[in-house]
Amino acid sequence: xxxxxxxxxxxxxxxxxxxxxxxxxxxxxxxxxxxxxxxxxxxxxxxxxxxxxxxxxxxxxxxxxxxxxxxxxxxxxxxxxxxxxxxxxxxxxxxxxxxxxxxxxxxxxxxxxxxxxxxxxxxxxxxxxxxxxxxxxxxxxxxxxxxxxxxxxxxxxxxxxxxxxxxxxxxxxxxxxxxxxxxxxxxxxxxxxxxxxxxxxxxxx
Numbered sequence: 001x002x003x004x005x006x007x008x009x010x011x012x013x014x015x016x017x018x019x020x021x022x023x024x025x026x027x028x029x030x031x032x033x034x035x036x037x038x039x040x041x042x043x044x045x046x047x048x049x050x051x052x053x054x055x056x057x058x059x060x061x062x063x064x065x066x067x068x069x070x071x072x073x074x075x076x077x078x079x080x081x082x083x084x085x086x087x088x089x090x091x092x093x094x095x096x097x098x099x100x101x102x103x104x105x106x107x108x109x110x111x112x113x114x115x116x117x118x119x120x121x122x123x124x125x126x127x128x129x130x131x132x133x134x135x136x137x138x139x140x141x142x143x144x145x146x147x148x149x150x151x152x153x154x155x156x157x158x159x160x161x162x163x164x165x166x167x168x169x170x171x172x173x174x175x176x177x178x179x180x181x182x183x184x185x186x187x188x189x190x191x192x193x194x195x196x197x198x199x200x201x202x203x204x205x
Contacts, residue, residue: 023045072134079140161182
């Protein structure tokens, strides 16, 4: 775990603009059926739409993940005022992101398939890291240092199976049960870690 906070530093921020966002939304409306490809992007958003994403399809995919994160952040504005519990705000943020993606679920399946191909794993890792960062930001968490890093590791083990359940099923109850089980598991692990840390702290006991 040494150097964890450094290794988990957030990836470089994604460029965003109204023009890019419009192209991404047009693309996602078509990509579920037509395929997650530059050709689909050009058909949906114009023949020069690929010029908005100089990094090619990986750049398109990372920008799409970032757009979903920003939709979530917008949906969560003011959440601290209505829900004082951090864990509940995290839960709400995860569901807000999935709700934002629901109209584009077929396209999201295509994106995930693309990310499993050779060369896509690094982009997938960056997208995942940006997303767990955004969830904590949306929930209003202000952790720093080692706690910042461990929270992101913990949340990634909650979000990944929740996202996979959402991707495979239209059963909202099943998605929420997966999320709640993950949050409870993370809570228990965190409580055990805190108890262990307190018990073996120098000068304690």
